[in-house]
Amino acid sequence: MRDYGFGSGGAFHWFLQRVSGVVLFILLLVHFLTTHYFPVGDITYQKVLARLSQPGWKLFYMVFIALGLYHGINGIWIIAQDYVARSSWRFIILGLLMVAGLILFMLGSITVIPFKA
Amino acid sequence: MPTRRFKIFRYNPHTDERPRYQEYEVQVPTGSTVLDALNEIKWTQDGTLTYRRSCRHGICGSCAMTINGANMLACEAQVHTLKRDPIVVEPLRSFPVIKDLVVDMDGFFDKLLLVKPYLIVKTPPPTDKERYQSPEDRKLLDGAYECILCGACTSSCPSFWADKEFLGPAALLKAYRFIFDTRDEGVQERLDVLDNKHGLWRCHTIFNCVEACPKGLNPTWAIGELKKKVISEKF
Incomplete structure (x- = not known):
């Protein structure tokens, strides 16, 4: 009988994909409600600046960025695993995705963290 | 005519x-x-x-x-x-x-054997009666034991089209049938087979298998239950 390549599972990433999806939905809801539906008066740069200067909102958006990137990149990785069988290609794709995720996370961080009025 | x-x-x-x-x-x-x-x-x-x-x-x-x-x-x-x-x-x-x-159904049946499609028991059987399964426990297997292994589900599965080593809905439904059998004592060894890169996690709940099954079974639901079982065992 053939060996079907048992060894590396996917339980952890499957579980985290669902958890991150639920949390992202809540974060997105909060983001939309505060930014687009219930702003006091018109949205202005000054108001956004005031909100993003608060540590709590910084933390909110850093979590948002981290989970959004994890969810998106993990999704692409799951699709890649369906179609790419060779372990060398899998290694390259996973590496590229992780590097892309890291760069995007850094870009997000240098935008959100130093933001102040 | x-x-x-x-x-x-x-x-x-x-x-x-x-x-x-x-x-x-x-x-x-x-x-x-x-x-x-x-x-x-x-x-x-x-x-x-x-x-x-x-x-x-x-x-x-x-x-x-x-x-x-x-x-x-x-x-x-x-x-x-x-x-x-x-x-x-x-x-x-x-x-x-x-x-x-x-x-050629050889690969299909190979995968079926991988999930150990038989009752695994380690304790000796009772000497005065058969291994007891309550009516409620037996009901857990409804929708899982009726599979006729025709291969219609696995052949309709896009995950199987992409990854020919994917266990496929038929083998996973069979795994469900034994993992959720309260008399079975081989849960862990079956879960080890399912939790791998060609196992449970290749199912993306596309539901083609449900549409294809001529017996009206729902392998996608069973796979979902197996995923929850693996997660609850691991974390």
């Missing part, structure tokens, strides 16, 4: 460069199934047409094939319900073709 046209996939890998389709006209009395029509073709028009069949009652699973693009049992597919003309009959997708409508 009405006449229907059938466009049938023909291929002999030993002699043909590529597959072709051949058309036949068949008289179909009311109540005819696609299997009846195939028999009529083979017995009266073209004895070289090759397909699997056995029980003719939708229980052996031999005659699963793709009819008008959907996987079904030829013996259960009533010709009058098939509106497309001609009726296109093809072998199950993604399995290697041996000849015409006959596919």
Whole structure:
């Protein structure tokens, strides 16, 4: 009988994909409600600046960025695993995705963290 | 008596460069199934047409094939319900073709064996009675034990099209049938087989298997339960 390549599972990433999806939905809801539906008066740069200067909102958006990137990149990785069988290609794709995720996370961080009025 | 046209996939890998389709006209009395029509073709028009069949009652699973693009049992597919003309009959997708409508099911059954499709018990059996299973425990297996292993679900699964080593819905449904059997003591060894890169996590809940199953079973739901079981065991 053939060996079907048992060894590396996917339980952890499957579980985290669902958890991150639920949390992202809540974060997105909060983001939309505060930014687009219930702003006091018109949205202005000054108001956004005031909100993003608060540590709590910084933390909110850093979590948002981290989970959004994890969810998106993990999704692409799951699709890649369906179609790419060779372990060398899998290694390259996973590496590229992780590097892309890291760069995007850094870009997000240098935008959100130093933001102040 | 009405006449229907059938466009049938023909291929002999030993002699043909590529597959072709051949058309036949068949008289179909009311109540005819696609299997009846195939028999009529083979017995009266073209004895070289090759397909699997056995029980003719939708229980052996031999005659699963793709009819008008959907996987079904030829013996259960009533010709009058098939509106497309001609009726296109093809072998199950993604399995290697041996000849015409006959596919190689070895890989399919290999994967079934991998999930250990039998009761695993380590404790000695009671001496005065059989291993007890309450009616409630038995009910847990409804929708899982009825699988006839025709392969219609696995052949319809896009995850299987992409990854031929994916266990597939039939093997996973069989795993469910034993993992959720309260008499079974082999949960962990089966879960080890399922939790791998060609196992449970390749299912993306596409539901093609549910649509294809001629017995009306729901492998996608069973796979979801198995995923929850693995997660609850691990974390």
